[in-house]
Amino acid sequence: MTGLRGFRSSLKMLKRVLAVVKGRIQGVGFRPRVYTIAVKFGLSGFVRNTPGGLNIELEGEGGDIDLFFEELRRNPPPVARIDNIDVESIPLKNEDSFQIRESASDGISEVCIPPDLATCSACIRELFDPNNRRYRYPFINCTDCGPRFTIVRSLPYDRERTSMAEFPLCGECEREYYDPLDRRFEAQPNACPECGPVLRCIDPEGKEYSGDPVTVAANLLKKGKIVAVKGLGGYHLSCNALDAGAVERLRNRKNRPDKAFAVMCSSIEQVEEHCKCTSEMKEALLSVARPIVVCARNEVQRITNKVSPDTNDLGVMLAYTPLHHLLLESVGGPIVMTSANMNDEPIATDEDEIKQILGSVADAALVHNRPIVRRCDDSVLTFVDRQPLFFRRSRGFVPDSIPLPFEGPSTLGCGAEQKVAGCLTRGDKAYLTQHIGDLSSYEVYDFYAKAVNGISSLFKIKAEIAAYDIHPGYHTTEFGKNAGLREQYAVQHHHAHIAACMAENKLTGKVIGVALDGTGYGPDKTVWGGEFLIADLSEYRRVGHFKQYPMPGGDAAVREPLRMALSYAGSNSGMKADKLPTFITDKIGKRNAAAMLQAIGRGLNSPLTSSCGRLFDAAAAICGICSHPSYDGQAPQRFQNICDLKEESAYSFEITGVEDENLILDFSEMIASIIGDVETGRGASLISARFHNTLVEGAAAMCEKISADSGIKDVALSGGVFQNSIILSRLRKLLNTRGFNVYFHRKLPPNDACIAYGQAVVALARHNMKR
């Protein structure tokens, strides 16, 4: 350790302080930074990670100690984030050096582990430097980058508590690891070809190809083959994005006919060859989180349309591991990178799970022996009006906390049934799990339970309150009820949506909540989804909703938008089959249509819904856009994609009912007009534009009516429909021009991924009111 300046004048005032630093400070090179600054100002003492935060004891002159903190705040390590520094004076100890000490691992864990960090530029330089000892080593990393969340087993973040524990450091790596002035000082995943994980390229029989695995895999990709690639949070399935045949094969083998694939590029320049990128999009693409960013395609570009047949947008990301960098450098062009999973199962993470994919889907696999501790899909976002719009918050963002508007006992928010992410709170912070997906299979449910328990054990959170959806049949509801917690709250789906949006925006008063989505269980046992609430964080009142229509066959109507077309059109024609437009009956069959109307008329398995998602389905199906969707939301996706953005006209709608009680937003005239437009041969682009405009104007008119009666000027928007950038952008603008303050999600997706957080917020608000 470095000695201090030997001579200290006795006239100078010495003092000693204990500083507790909180924030993102583990695994980001924080202690070495503290060390170098302390040495620079000639201070003695030590720095140590504890579960309560980072402890720094400093002894020296008051002025030097002030300078130390000034420099630390001005110049923290690149990925660190200081939330707060508490400083108190303590008695002098008269040490003669500054030290970095072992972590203390007892007590409540208040520190946080950073998300996984994309490979930094210094490591990329070394990766491609033939004279560097880690030249082309696919697991290069340092304190500024590399895996974190996906390799950590428990906190504090030290090597023995990660999946790197199995790789003893060689002499050279050990030297780096213990040198506070080295870029790899205590970089937990530190490794080199001598001592670290090993990459192999294997064929479907599990046999290893000879030669450099990256070169072998790259050559296979160039030949149009499909290669499974082990990433940070799981395997990707990869193929050449410029090769239509390869993408088509991947679709057939993965049984995913239409849903968009993401594409990985080697550089921002390569992204710009294919997409229009705003400055915000570029910033997000280059951020350490390295999410998938949805951008508009350039008119002229070479990525095959088969990558995203339903939309002119493209989900792109940049390489975020050394392996990706090597692979892309060898392939040259952009590659498809889609999660490797089979039929509703979670993303594959280990060699056993990849076995069933190898051969049936992938022609080869790039595998390695660094275990993935936590499954984690890529995150997906875009920007609308320069503001982020998340579709999925996962790798690169988890486990960063989301602030809560108040403190309270630790609460478990369970989520809904689709796009699930669980939530646990402590104090005034919420920790969300990675993206889980739709709870449609046992494997996904198991992943969900493990992910929730994972956050709970990682942060040592012991929940006291459970919050779940009022839907009696949700697996997440069952999970919450069975958690054995003394206090439980059932939260209505759309209230949870609005509460999530409010809490993200630190709103605690009353708002008008506009919740537009596909499905949510209403306390009146109908299916809600086009809702106008007056809500605060603890309570809500449904003051208006879309007019209800029957869903013929229940869930079957979700899978077959044509049924909704029949339901809306039938309601308009007195449920008489002979009065239906022929272009609809032709699609479904005359007899079938008549039988279905008869069944609806008798109330046979035709629950009523006010869902905005179903209205989208009906309109799209009437236009003949999508009669048998292959994925959730395909009809609205296509309908949005053909919208003529220059068209300003709209259809008419009606608002009936009484203010403050039960306003009904009735779009039956719009449905009649859409049918008329189809019959007179108007194009789907025009109809889609008018539909979007009508929906926006209808929702805004509802807000005005509710506001006129209640005086509320704050509007919170939430629900899966707001993943539609046209609706989001236009409704926000229209409400703004009519004098409303509009609030939207900033850190969480508007879809059901925000439900768990919203449930926890409502439960805490109710708990706090009871006290």
Next chain:
Amino acid sequence: MCLAVPVKIVSLSKDRYTAVVDAGGVRREANVAMIEEPQVGDYILLHAGFAIQKWSIDDVKEYNEIIQRREDSIE
């Protein structure tokens, strides 16, 4: 009295809206559009030509036992 009877799906139309069902050896057409994912082999409850719900094997067994008991008591 109008009794809903359990019948077995023998075949499904291509659009899966209608099915041929077997009721004690008698075959007829039924509308299965309003139930969740009808499959060949499913037992369904039929009412006025519409399948109104699926029956589990246990439900069918229980129904058959009740009918048997009724017939026994009538004899």
